[in-house]
Amino acid sequence: MERSTRQRTAIRNTIEQSERPLAPQEILALAQAEVPQLSLATVYRNLALLQEAGEISTVLLPGDSARYESVHLDHHHHFQCQKCERVFDIPGCVGDLLNSVPRGFVVERHEITLYGTCKGCGPTAKAGGKKRDVSGAATAHSHSHKSHGH
Ligand SMILES: [Zn+2]
Ligand SMILES: [Zn+2]
Numbered sequence: 813m814e815r816s817t818r819q820r821t822a823i824r825n826t827i828e829q830s831e832r833p834l835a836p837q838e839i840l841a842l843a844q845a846e847v848p849q850l851s852l853a854t855v856y857r858n859l860a861l862l863q864e865a866g867e868i869s870t871v872l873l874p875g876d877s878a879r880y881e882s883v884h885l886d887h888h889h890h891f892q893c894q895k896c897e898r899v900f901d902i903p904g905c906v907g908d909l910l911n912s913v914p915r916g917f918v919v920e921r922h923e924i925t926l927y928g929t930c931k932g933c934g935p936t937a938k939a940g941g942k943k944r945d946v947s948g949a950a951t952a953h954s955h956s957h958k959s960h961g962h
Pocket of ligand 2: 887
């Protein structure tokens with residue numbers, strides 16, 4: 813009994829302290845620092861319990877397995893890196909889009925996911941390293957991407 817409480821606490825803390833939504837495998841790896849005997853099955857079981865108790869929220873991306881994040885976060889959106897598949901939080905929202913629904917329609921919720929390459933996987937991460945042919949379009953970017961701000 814006491815052991816399972818400790819496992820659940822470790823899993824909850826891992827999610828609360830993370831700056832981005834975590835997949836069960838990521839939660840396992842991080843929470844094992846605190847509870848080394850943790851297994852993936854235990855992580856899944858506790859995720860279901862924590863979710864049921866409203867202590868964590870689920871991040872579902874189309875075609876991908878669920879990730880978990882704190883319920884205490886402000887409204888935000890997600891960015892998924894297409895190389896490492898990690899998901900990151902993007903603060904802010906898109907007001908114009910929400911105001912563009914036709915008269916008489918009521919928006920109750922929305923989810924927006926941006927896809928691309930994270931900083932750790934991007935071209936600046938390992939200049940000179942293995943150059944994969946991902947950015948056919950981006951090779952001719954010397955002018956268009958220069959402007960910071962706008
Ligand atoms: Zn990445
Ligand atoms: Zn939003």
